[in-house]
Amino acid sequence: MKKASILILVLIATAIGIVVGSYGKFSTYETFASAAEKPESTFHVVGYLDTTKGQQYDPVKDPNNFTFFAKDKKGATHKVIFNGTKPQDFERSEQLVMTGFMKDGDFHCSKIQMKCPSKYQNDQIVVGKSTAS
Amino acid sequence: MNAACKEDTPDGNIWKKLGRAAFIIQALSIAGIFITLYYIISHHLFEYNYAWRHSSRGLQVKYLLACFWEGSEGSFLLWLIWHSVLGLILIRTAKQWETRVLTIVSLAQAILATMLLGIYFGAEVKVGSTPFSLLRNEMAQAPIFSMPNYLEFIKDGNGLNVTLQNYWMVIHPPILFLGFALTLIPFSYAIAAMWKGEYKTWVKPALRWTLIGGGILGTGIMMGGAWAYESLNFGGYWAWDPVENASLVPWLTLIAGLHTLVIYKSTGRSLKTTLMFFILTFMLIWYSTFLTRTGILGDTSVHSFTGEGKALYWHLIIAMAIYLAVSLYFMIRSWKKMPRVAGEEELDTREFWMLIGSILLLLACFQIIAATSLPVWAPLWKKITGSDIAPPADPVSYYNNIQVWAAVLVAILTGAIQFLKYKKTGINAFWKAIIIISVISLALAIALIIGQKIEHKQIMVFAFAVFFALIGNIYYLVTTQKVKILKAGGTIAHIGFGLMLLGILLSGYKKKIISIDTTNALLNKDFGKKTFEENVKESHENVLLFRNTTITMGKYLVTYLGDSIVHDDPPKTFYKVRFDRLNPDNGDKEETFILYPEAYVNVKGQEGISSNPDAKHYMSHDVFTYISSISDPNEKSDTSTFRPAKIKMGDSLFLANGFIVFDSISKKIVNKLYEPKQGDVAVEANLSVYGAGGKLGDASPLYIIRGNEAGSVADTLRDFGLTVKINKIIPEESAVEFGIKQRAQQDDWIVMKAIVFPYIRVLWFGIIVMVIGFFISWWSRRK
Numbered sequence: 072m073k074k075a076s077i078l079i080l081v082l083i084a085t086a087i088g089i090v091v092g093s094y095g096k097f098s099t100y101e102t103f104a105s106a107a108e109k110p111e112s113t114f115h116v117v118g119y120l121d122t123t124k125g126q127q128y129d130p131v132k133d134p135n136n137f138t139f140f141a142k143d144k145k146g147a148t149h150k151v152i153f154n155g156t157k158p159q160d161f162e163r164s165e166q167l168v169m170t171g172f173m174k175d176g177d178f179h180c181s182k183i184q185m186k187c188p189s190k191y192q193n194d195q196i197v198v199g200k201s202t203a204s
Numbered sequence: 205m206n207a208a209c210k211e212d213t214p215d216g217n218i219w220k221k222l223g224r225a226a227f228i229i230q231a232l233s234i235a236g237i238f239i240t241l242y243y244i245i246s247h248h249l250f251e252y253n254y255a256w257r258h259s260s261r262g263l264q265v266k267y268l269l270a271c272f273w274e275g276s277e278g279s280f281l282l283w284l285i286w287h288s289v290l291g292l293i294l295i296r297t298a299k300q301w302e303t304r305v306l307t308i309v310s311l312a313q314a315i316l317a318t319m320l321l322g323i324y325f326g327a328e329v330k331v332g333s334t335p336f337s338l339l340r341n342e343m344a345q346a347p348i349f350s351m352p353n354y355l356e357f358i359k360d361g362n363g364l365n366v367t368l369q370n371y372w373m374v375i376h377p378p379i380l381f382l383g384f385a386l387t388l389i390p391f392s393y394a395i396a397a398m399w400k401g402e403y404k405t406w407v408k409p410a411l412r413w414t415l416i417g418g419g420i421l422g423t424g425i426m427m428g429g430a431w432a433y434e435s436l437n438f439g440g441y442w443a444w445d446p447v448e449n450a451s452l453v454p455w456l457t458l459i460a461g462l463h464t465l466v467i468y469k470s471t472g473r474s475l476k477t478t479l480m481f482f483i484l485t486f487m488l489i490w491y492s493t494f495l496t497r498t499g500i501l502g503d504t505s506v507h508s509f510t511g512e513g514k515a516l517y518w519h520l521i522i523a524m525a526i527y528l529a530v531s532l533y534f535m536i537r538s539w540k541k542m543p544r545v546a547g548e549e550e551l552d553t554r555e556f557w558m559l560i561g562s563i564l565l566l567l568a569c570f571q572i573i574a575a576t577s578l579p580v581w582a583p584l585w586k587k588i589t590g591s592d593i594a595p596p597a598d599p600v601s602y603y604n605n606i607q608v609w610a611a612v613l614v615a616i617l618t619g620a621i622q623f624l625k626y627k628k629t630g631i632n633a634f635w636k637a638i639i640i641i642s643v644i645s646l647a648l649a650i651a652l653i654i655g656q657k658i659e660h661k662q663i664m665v666f667a668f669a670v671f672f673a674l675i676g677n678i679y680y681l682v683t684t685q686k687v688k689i690l691k692a693g694g695t696i697a698h699i700g701f702g703l704m705l706l707g708i709l710l711s712g713y714k715k716k717i718i719s720i721d722t723t724n725a726l727l728n729k730d731f732g733k734k735t736f737e738e739n740v741k742e743s744h745e746n747v748l749l750f751r752n753t754t755i756t757m758g759k760y761l762v763t764y765l766g767d768s769i770v771h772d773d774p775p776k777t778f779y780k781v782r783f784d785r786l787n788p789d790n791g792d793k794e795e796t797f798i799l800y801p802e803a804y805v806n807v808k809g810q811e812g813i814s815s816n817p818d819a820k821h822y823m824s825h826d827v828f829t830y831i832s833s834i835s836d837p838n839e840k841s842d843t844s845t846f847r848p849a850k851i852k853m854g855d856s857l858f859l860a861n862g863f864i865v866f867d868s869i870s871k872k873i874v875n876k877l878y879e880p881k882q883g884d885v886a887v888e889a890n891l892s893v894y895g896a897g898g899k900l901g902d903a904s905p906l907y908i909i910r911g912n913e914a915g916s917v918a919d920t921l922r923d924f925g926l927t928v929k930i931n932k933i934i935p936e937e938s939a940v941e942f943g944i945k946q947r948a949q950q951d952d953w954i955v956m957k958a959i960v961f962p963y964i965r966v967l968w969f970g971i972i973v974m975v976i977g978f979f980i981s982w983w984s985r986r987k
Contacts, residue, residue, distance in 0.1 A: 078551075079563060086567040089606060090574065096602045097578075100592040115594040130833055134748040134955040156746050156832040156955055159814055170597050182597075 098170070102143045107173040116169050116178065118143040120161070128157040141167060141178070151178045158183060220303055224295055227310065230317075231288035237320075238285055241278065245271050254278070266374060273377040276497055276516075280319045282378060286385035287313045294389070301406060304396035305389075311530070312388050315523045319516075370816075372431035376424060380451065383421025384489050387458060389413040391486035394479045398534040403543055407469050410482075412985055414462045415693075419978030421455045426971045433964070435816060440715065441967070444603040446501050449576040450492030453569045457485045460562035460569075467555045470626045472545045474559055481562070483531045487524060488573070494520040501579055552631050554624040561617040568610035572603065604712070608662050615669040615705055618698050619645075619676025622684075641679055645671035656714060663713055670709060674702035690984045697977025700970050707967025718758030719747040719829075719958040746832050749781075751952040752895060759785050760827075764954055765798075778802050779831055779954055783820070801830045801956070825962040833955035846943030848931055853938050859926070859946055862895040864903065866940065869933075875904045878917050885909040889930055889940055893921055903928045905942070918943075 101114040124140035137153045139161075151169060164185035171180025241254065246268050250256040258271040258278075273279045291309045298305050393410040397403055428448065433441035442448060461481030464474040495501055498517040549556040575595075582593050596602035623637045649668040658664055677698040685692045747755055749764040756762070765780040778800045785795040803815035817830035851857050856865040867890045873880070875888060891903040906917035907930040918929035931941040 079560070082560065082563060083567065086571070089609070090571050093602065093606055096596045098594040098597045100594045113597045115597075128833075130746075130748050130835075130955045131953065134746045134833065 102145045103147050103149045103173060103178060104145065110173055113170060113172050116143055118167050118169065120164055120167060121148050122162070141169065149176065149178050151180060153180050153183055158185060161185065223306065227291055227295065227306065230313070231292055234284050234288050238281060241281065242272060266371070270373045277320055279377060279381065280316065282381045283385060284313065284316055286382045287316065287388065290385055290389060298409065301393065301396055301409065304399050305392045308392035308395050309388060315526060319519065370431055370435055372427055372434065376427035376431055379420060379427055380424030383417060383424040386413065386417035386420055387454060387485050387489050390417065390461065390482040394482040395530065395534055398479065398538040401538060401541060403475060407465065408985070411465055411469065412982055414458060414465060415978050415982040418455070418458055418462055419975045419982065421458065422971065422978070423975050425451050425455060444599050446576045447496050449572050450495050453573050454485045454488040454492060456565050456569045457481055457488060460565040461485060463558050463562045467558050471555045472543065473549065473555055475542055477559070487527060490520065490524050490527065494524065495577065552624065553628065554621055554626050557617060557621045557624060561614060561621065564610060564613055568607060571606055575603070608666050611705060612666055612669040615673040615702065618701060619673040622680045622695070637679065641672060641676045644675050656710070658713060663709065666709055670702055670705045673705065674699060677702060690980060693977050693981030693984055696980055697974045700972070700974025700977050703970025703973055704967055707963060707970050710963035711961050711967055714962045716758065716960045717745045717957065718960055719745060719956060746955045746957050748953055748955050757958050758960060761786065762958065776802050777805050781829060781956065783827065799829050803831045803834065805834065823965065825960055826964055827958065827960055829956055829958040831954050831956050835953045846929060846945045848941055849944050850939050850941045862893065862900070865892045865894070867892055869940070873906065875906050875917055875919055878906050881910060883911070887933070891928060893926065905929045907933060
């Protein structure tokens with residue numbers, strides 16, 4: 072084989088090596104229960120806001136601490152401690168993707184991604200008082 | 205109306221004329237649709253779903269265009285318009301390539317137009333989505349539509365999402381879509397060349413179109429970054445969000461194609477590679493549309509444009525299948541017939557290393573797109589391995605750590621390659637130049653590493669590579685090209701690229717959040733995990749500020765002074781935040797500025813705030829601040845009653861966080877709220893208001909006797925939340941009974957975040973230089 076082809080192949084092989092090697096960086100979607108099995112690692116948990124239980128955000132005490140309860144896909148409800156401000160429109164979220172880890176039965180997360188009815192639009196009709204325009 | 209599709213055969217003038225006429229008619233139709241839709245939006249015809257969903261009456265005129273492309277249909281329409289414009293230009297300029305190139309353009313145009321059809325086949329299958337559907341059809345289940353006069357109830361539209369109300373959002377989509385549309389032209393030329401079996405004369409027009417495409421698409425991506433930066437939705441200009449990646453990757457492949465095309469032009473090699481790059485670029489544009497519009501990204505993207513769902517999903521797959529089939533057909537048919545240069549490239553030639561660089565870009569793209577497409581392949585992965593894979597917990601560092609090496613290699617190649625010659629090189633001259641450049645770059649890199657206190661090894665290597673690219677190209681510009689600007693478009697683009705990388709290095713590495721909540725940092729020990737190092741910082745990036753209290757952030761003393769509301773539609777609240785920088789040695793105030801981050805509070809039934817940052821721009825860095833949470837405006841004790849307080853002249857009264865001094869009474873009136881009338885007897889009390897940091901201002905309440913009535917005019921010091929009025933004057937004691945009202949400070953606070961981005965201007969400047977380089981190359985190749 073020619074030198075040039077060898078070099079290109081080496082290049083491609085290295086690149087594939089890097090991509091495969093970085094595979095470990097990927098996270099996985101877990102439930103609260105399966106995340107609790109490995110308390111040292113960070114996972115994504117998909118869940119829903121449990122509106123029957125209370126939320127707590129008191130910025131005067133700590134602006135970076137927001138706690139609420141979430142139900143995961145298996146139906147288990149756990150307390151979630153988010154270290155940030157309470158996200159906008161939190162109650163309207165249909166689904167939450169939380170990134171964090173389990174500790175002592177609580178889920179500590181640093182990132183919440185909310186799925187709202189629509190990210191850039193809200194489908195509420197604003198109805199005016201009935202005087203003809 | 206919009207399905208003006210035509211087939212023209214390569215032979216016969218009549219067919220050509222017919223094809224031209226048909227294309228012009230379809231271009232006019234598209235323009236007609238565009239104008240109609242704009243009319244609907246600008247005249248607030250809320251009967252139409254599009255206008256209702258994306259616009260509102262109170263919206264400023266400049267944002268009406270942004271409404272236009274907020275929706276999926278409007279942006280497809282925008283894309284169609286650019287295709288028609290480019291098609292019309294091609295009719296004038298393409299000459300012997302016109303028939304074939306325009307056939308491909310028309311094919312793409314026809315496929316794109318079907319996206320707007322909005323026709324149902326049966327009850328389930330919907331093809332495309334028309335922007336002209338009526339609101340009552342879109343929401344048939346809503347009860348108000350059963351009334352014939354329902355339009356009288358719909359007074360206003362939903363409005364444009366407030367984060368999109370930014371001037372970048374008016375200009376960024378048209379430029380980006382022009383860039384998208386421009387990738388069609390090299391693709392069309394590539395297919396046309398294979399179709400005709402002629403591989404010479406297509407090079408020049410294709411090269412120029414690629415240059416302008418690279419410039420425009422690059423500008424469009426940069427504008428998206430500028431928007432992300434200014435609105436701070438992504439915490440910076442680039443967050444490796446799938447939507448960003450999806451537009452970056454085709455740009456990179458286009459650039460790779462540009463370089464291999466230059467190789468082909470100079471040496472006759474790399475023809476197949478070039479054709480494949482152009483096909484790939486165009487396919488990737490459609491693939492990015494697929495990723496971002498169908499909602500497939502779901503949980504992984506912050507801003508995927510959901511909505512169309514299943515119908516669009518299959519629609520786009522079919523579209524991509526058609527393009528792929530056409531490309532493969534021509535590729536296979538002409539594979540054997542393509543001209544080849546005998547023999548292998550030598551290692552000391554320019555073309556060989558340029559090819560390596562292009563392949564590197566391709567590999568970088570492969571990594572980005574593979575990781576971005578995770579939601580596409582994750583279901584398959586789950587079937588095979590059983591694990592439900594998710595994106596990396598920290599995507600930014602994941603991409604950065606891999607892509608930094610691609611950037612290092614590409615930067616070094618960029619700096620070195622032009623010292624090699626095509627076909628054969630005097631290798632000694634090459635080494636001489638490389639050694640000079642290496643020494644200078646190494647010196648500069650070491651200076652930077654020490655000056656900026658860079659600790660990570662990969663960043664050190666990156667710093668060297670960046671300087672290598674910069675110095676290499678500047679050296680080449682001066683020594684070989686003798687600073688002839690018109691000839692040096694490529695070199696200038698490369699210098700811009702180097703500056704851009706330098707900007708990325710400086711701004712990314714030294715970005716600093718200065719609003720760290722130190723008081724609570726110790727309480728949340730739970731976040732002190734090693735893997736969560738960054739998140740410990742993240743967790744305390746927000747700081748609570750009561751009105752008129754001061755907190756140290758980085759070099760600044762930051763004070764929240766109060767808010768004020770602008771009654772736009774929707775109403776906007778400004779928060780006044782003062783930054784003071786003190787001299788660390790003697791404590792003198794060196795600099796003071798006030799930032800006004802703004803927020804929309806509880807807009808349109810939403811709960812909470814959506815905030816826009818404000819920034820102070822310096823040559824070397826930007827200070828950003830934005831509001832992440834506020835006290836409930838309804839709970840402010842603004843309605844608290846006036847508390848009576850008798851003060852003798854010259855005495856003072858202590859308040860919650862300061863005191864006032866009653867200086868004097870005078871008949872000279874300064875209070876601007878007072879409108880004098882004939883026969884009034886008016887006196888004014890002069891009070892000085894002091895806070896913890898010294899005098900804050902004067903208050904001048906008024907006492908008036910008008911006819912038989914006594915009245916008073918209060919004076920307010922907003923920053924202090926203080927309102928003072930005169931209840932009565934007691935001359936015998938030379939005292940005044942004041943009514944004093946002070947909004948409780950504990951009810952008025954903001955939670956804010958402040959970030960310092962250093963050297964961001966280097967990045968913008970670099971990108972601008974790069975784009976200028978593209979245009980110089982494009983211009984100088986016009987003959």
